[in-house]
Amino acid sequence: MPRVHQTTPAADGYHMPGEHAPQDEVWMVWPERPDNWREGAAPAQxxxxxxxxxxxxxxxxxxxxxAGQYATARSLLPDAVRVVEMSTDDSWMRDTGPTFVVDGKGGRRGIQWEFNAWGGHVDGLYAPWDRDNAVAGKVCE
Structure with missing residues (x-):
């Protein structure tokens, strides 16, 4: 389980690197929601x-x-792409995954935001979103 800090990243000397900064890795989520993606998500995949x-x-x-899409994803993705089994509700890692901050001394932290499908029970785009809300913590593990 990821460690939860009781301080803010800024108070501990961390900042968000610019979009142009080198990245160690890129995470993506495989699309499959039938209410979001046409034709069983095949074109999106x-x-x-x-x-x-x-x-x-x-x-x-x-x-x-x-788990249900693992074999399909593995067959469509090149060997250079690592595939990990993770339950999600949708495919937007940018919104559900962690935001990483750095401290300039080699330290890195992942920030887990509270995700609610862009509006929660009142205006959210879908429910449930609990698996999406857990994505950032899983990535940080």
Missing amino acids: ACFAAVAEAIAAVTPVTMAVS
């Missing part, structure tokens, strides 16, 4: 596989995939 392959040429990529 082909696009995600192509994006992952392009990124993997310069930066390591890890794809989070549900």
Whole structure:
């Protein structure tokens, strides 16, 4: 389980690196929601596989995939992409994954935001979102 700090990253000397800063790894989530992706998500999966392959040429990529989609993802993704089994509710790692901050001395922390499907029970786009809310902590482990 990731360690929870009682202080803020800024108070501990951490900051968010710029978009241009080198990255150690890129995480993605495999698309599969039938209410979000047409044709059983096959077109989206082909696009995600192509994006992952392009990124993997310069930066390591890890794809989070549900147990039910693991074989499909592994067959469509190149060997250079690491595939890990992880339950999610949707495929937006940018919004559900951790934000990483650094301290300039080699230290790194992942921040887990409270995710509620962009609006919670009132205006959220889907429910449930509890698996998406757990993604950042799993990545940080």
